[in-house]
Amino acid sequence: MALSVPAIMKTTAARLSALYFLLFALCAVALVFYMTSLSARMLTAQTQETINDEVLGLARAYQRGGLPVLVRVVEARSRQPGANLYLIADANGQILTGNVQSLEPGVLETEGWTSSPFSYQRFGEGELERLRNLPAEQGTTTQSEQNDAQAQGEKGHNAIALVLRLPNQMIMLVGRDLGEPERFRAVIRRALMLALGMMGLGGLLIWFFVGRAALKRIDSVSKASRRIMGGDLSGRLPVTGAGDEFDRLSENLNAMLARIATLNEGLKQVSDNIAHDLKTPLTRLRNRAEATLSGKQKPTDYRQALEGTIAESDQLIKTFNAILMISRLEAGYSSENTSRVDLAEAVRDVVELYEPVAEEAGVSLEAAVSEAVSVNGNRELIGQALSNIVDNAIKYSTGASAQPAVRVTLERAGADVCLSVADNGHGIPDDGDRARATERFVRLEKSRSQPGSGLGLSLAKAVMTFHKGRLELLPGNPGLSVVMSFPAREDH
16 A cells, blocks of 8 residues: 555654664764864874974984075975975065975965965966966967876965974975875765765665565554454454564464454353253243143142242352353453462362262262362362362263262372363263363253253363363263363462
8 A cells, every 4th residue: 555755754663764864864974074074183183293204304404504405405305206395485485495386375474383274386387377378379288288287287275384484584384285185085075975875875775675564564454453343353463474573463462352252252152042041941930930820729839839930040040150150250350369279178178068969869979189289279169160070970970881980080290280070971972072062051962851051061161261271071981081280380
């Protein structure tokens, strides 16, 4: 999706890129000026040091032979290639010898270092300039000579110099042309500006490609978000597999969306199950009340009808309480407190509670606890889940061919603590039926003759989810083994 420049500048990535580029540009410009100034100062200091050495050499020559020796040394040095500037003038500033033809006015009037660079003309440059400017019909120079004159006779040379007064009031000037330092400074400036341009161009290219990729990722996330907000909860944010922050954000949001979809599906199932499965007991209540009121009944009949209605209502209340508990636990929050729970003690309490029920049903109930094991959790929730499982095991083991038996085992299995309830009844041979048995209101074909609402294993599964554990239904050969696996070191 193409974006205009104002739209692009509204994005955080573009604003950060522009801010970084501005800071980089300011730092780079400051670096250019600093480096050029530093290089100029270094070259100026080196030039002054060279001039001082030249002056010391000339001073020794003057001490050896006076003015004649000084003049000969100045003339000899001024003819050398790449020579410095040498000049000897009289007290009135008239140039007597050296390689300087003319100076900027006022240079020789001061003594010591010149306060600022001055312009000058080397000896012979004036003649070359005159020859270059002669009319074509009067000139006698060749084209190559005119080119040499143009190359060598340029005006506007700049230099710095040390001006000294000799004992006889004559003036000596020793200087150095600034063309080389200025060229070096220009080269440094051009190199730094070129580097700045290349780095700026590189930054723009990186922003163009990397920034556009980031904007495309954000656009794809926004598009997927709009689709999800439109009601398509099956949609997910794109994950490229790069492992960057966008992928991590998408994975977390996808996990959240999956959780929301699961909760919504659970809510839908609850609504459907309430509409279908709770319709039967409510119908029984109405039919019982209608049958009681349809004719003349004895007071004992009315009393029995009311008692049956109360019992049926109590069962409905228990069912609704179980539904609310499951929904609250599956939503991931609970007002229940957690602490260290002794599972061995919980097992003993549940077994002791159900021993009369098992004895009445002709079922052998026993517990095998090897050691005291503690986990972090809620004792009431764990006890309720274990009670539901033990109650189911007692009910569905009565059809066993051998002596019905239920065995509760507590043991460690690696990093987990396993609490299992095994019976020797018919069990659930089919894998799909075992997976469906933990869903709400699901009652398999063989269990429809037994009383219940189909919420016992659902509640146990919700309790294990709350404790970051898992509930597994395994074939017992014969019978069924229901295993509650707790993480031994998990804090909640």
